[in-house]
Amino acid sequence: AADTLKQEDFVGISFWIISMALVASTAFFFLERDRVSPKWKTSLTVSGLVTLVAAVHYFYMRDVWVATGSTPTVFRYIDWLITVPLLMIEFYLILSAIAKVPTGVFWRLMIGTLVMLIGGYVGEAGYVAVWPAFIVGMIGWFYILYEIFAGEASKINAASAPPSVQSAFNTMRLIVTFGWAIYPIGYFFGYLTGAGPESSANALNIIYNAADVLNKIAFGLIIWSVAVAETERSG
Amino acid sequence: AADTLKQEDFVGISFWIISMALVASTAFFFLERDRVSPKWKTSLTVSGLVTLVAAVHYFYMRDVWVATGSTPTVFRYIDWLITVPLLMIEFYLILSAIAKVPTGVFWRLMIGTLVMLIGGYVGEAGYVAVWPAFIVGMIGWFYILYEIFAGEASKINAASAPPSVQSAFNTMRLIVTFGWAIYPIGYFFGYLTGAGPESSANALNIIYNAADVLNKIAFGLIIWSVAVAETERSG
Numbered sequence: 353a354a355d356t357l358k359q360e361d362f363v364g365i366s367f368w369i370i371s372m373a374l375v376a377s378t379a380f381f382f383l384e385r386d387r388v389s390p391k392w393k394t395s396l397t398v399s400g401l402v403t404l405v406a407a408v409h410y411f412y413m414r415d416v417w418v419a420t421g422s423t424p425t426v427f428r429y430i431d432w433l434i435t436v437p438l439l440m441i442e443f444y445l446i447l448s449a450i451a452k453v454p455t456g457v458f459w460r461l462m463i464g465t466l467v468m469l470i471g472g473y474v475g476e477a478g479y480v481a482v483w484p485a486f487i488v489g490m491i492g493w494f495y496i497l498y499e500i501f502a503g504e505a506s507k508i509n510a511a512s513a514p515p516s517v518q519s520a521f522n523t524m525r526l527i528v529t530f531g532w533a534i535y536p537i538g539y540f541f542g543y544l545t546g547a548g549p550e551s552s553a554n555a556l557n558i559i560y561n562a563a564d565v566l567n568k569i570a571f572g573l574i575i576w577s578v579a580v581a582e583t584e585r586s587g
Numbered sequence: 588a589a590d591t592l593k594q595e596d597f598v599g600i601s602f603w604i605i606s607m608a609l610v611a612s613t614a615f616f617f618l619e620r621d622r623v624s625p626k627w628k629t630s631l632t633v634s635g636l637v638t639l640v641a642a643v644h645y646f647y648m649r650d651v652w653v654a655t656g657s658t659p660t661v662f663r664y665i666d667w668l669i670t671v672p673l674l675m676i677e678f679y680l681i682l683s684a685i686a687k688v689p690t691g692v693f694w695r696l697m698i699g700t701l702v703m704l705i706g707g708y709v710g711e712a713g714y715v716a717v718w719p720a721f722i723v724g725m726i727g728w729f730y731i732l733y734e735i736f737a738g739e740a741s742k743i744n745a746a747s748a749p750p751s752v753q754s755a756f757n758t759m760r761l762i763v764t765f766g767w768a769i770y771p772i773g774y775f776f777g778y779l780t781g782a783g784p785e786s787s788a789n790a791l792n793i794i795y796n797a798a799d800v801l802n803k804i805a806f807g808l809i810i811w812s813v814a815v816a817e818t819e820r821s822g
């Protein structure tokens with residue numbers, strides 16, 4: 353009874369809502385793959401994997417939160433280490449559905465991801481001073497942004513994608529820019545203003561949870577909608 | 588609370604990441620089987636079985652690790668006794684998708700597997716001295732390598748496989764050579780240098796966990812990609 357969700361625990365409520373939204377999204381993506389043409393199916397599979405992995409982690413984080421009123425950041429990083437590479441694979445797959453994409457694009461996106469996440473982790477876990485770790489993480493993220501806005505991935509899109517794919521690619525880029533920006537902002541207020549992460553644990557968790565709805569569920573929905581549109585256009 | 592994952596417990600973190608990666612891989616293989624032609628479907632089913640069985644064992648090992656800081660090797664052998672034969676079946680199936688394969692190939696791969704695993708187990712469990720047990724295990728493994736590099740399985744591949752299958756077969760062989768080598772190396776450092784397995788429990792678990800990503804997930808992905816390529820080529 354001590355660890356039942358309280359009516360006034362808004363962070364706990366947000367954990368509950370999002371865990372269920374992730375379960376529903378997973379079912380949605382997995383079921384809907386049978387109405388898109390084969391070349392789009394893997395994209396929907398991967399969208400569902402992102403929400404599946406996140407759902408399991410959210411159920412866990414929700415229980416830890418309700419039981420203890422805090423939730424270790426380590427679980428978010430474990431989640432990110434699996435889901436962010438999957439999101440990068442989505443960029444690769446969406447381009448592969450329309451053109452032949454060199455695997456270098458894929459590896460560069462992966463390297464950017466690893467630099468970003470490992471940089472952030474060693475900072476949060478205290479292995480490296482928080483500022484240098486943050487800067488390394490930011491470099492990884494900027495490298496991803498460079499690749500999708502100005503690098504090879506962006507050129508393939510501009511050269512050969514039909515309008516619906518271009519518009520999806522465009523929205524995905526905006527999510528990686530603005531949706532993802534929420535996490536380093538959280539890190540900044542948690543560690544770099546001198547306040548310390550405990551004092552902002554409530555706010556941070558609500559913000560991260562909302563960010564995940566955008567970056568995981570909305571991101572997947574964009575891919576679903578372009579897959580449906582392209583299937584209807586050309587089979 | 589005593590048994591929640593700690594931020595600095597990298598072995599525990601690796602158990603977490605891999606358990607989730609195995610769940611995601613299982614969903615992936617099971618879902619993607621509907622986009623390959625019938626003769627490739629069983630290969631994807633079996634890839635998913637390998638990761639499914641491993642996922643269950645990993646969730647269990649992860650909890651034991653987080654609660655006690657050690658995880659009995661017996662669970663890994665239980666896992667191997669199911670997953671290694673399944674991986675051998677994969678070799679048989681990939682050849683069967685392109686040619687008529689005598690069942691002798693299958694049985695020889697199975698016998699090699701059993702000699703390898705039973706040899707290793709009786710050594711680790713202390714029923715037989717560690718050195719002779721190790722040598723018996725190595726003989727089993729070399730026998731598998733012989734079969735896939737120079738024996739009948741390799742000849743069938745060379746004689747009748749299309750390029751995409753030959754290249755997948757080749758990568759699978761390299762995994763059985765280099766990816767699998769990690770386990771006897773672990774046994775060697777655990778038992779044959781005189782140090783005793785407790786002193787290297789951390790390192791060994793991280794190494795085995797990473798090896799499993801390669802030998803279970805990457806192995807399955809190779810099969811998935813040849814199945815997709817062959818389906819697109821010839822239906």
Ligand SMILES: CC1=C(/C=C/C(C)=C/C=C/C(C)=C/C=O)C(C)(C)CCC1
Nearest residue numbers: 435472486489490493532535536539567
């Ligand atoms: C730049 C930067 C960060 C960015 C993290 C991001 C961008 C995480 C994205 C997670 C997503 C998108 C999950 C969705 O499934 C850190 C590590 C917080 C701190 C270091 C600097």
Ligand SMILES: CC1=C(/C=C/C(C)=C/C=C/C(C)=C/C=O)C(C)(C)CCC1
Nearest residue numbers: 670707721724725728767770771774802
């Ligand atoms: C040679 C040898 C070993 C090899 C074990 C191997 C190769 C296990 C492979 C497991 C896999 C591939 C699991 C993946 O699902 C032992 C038993 C450690 C010790 C005795 C000598």
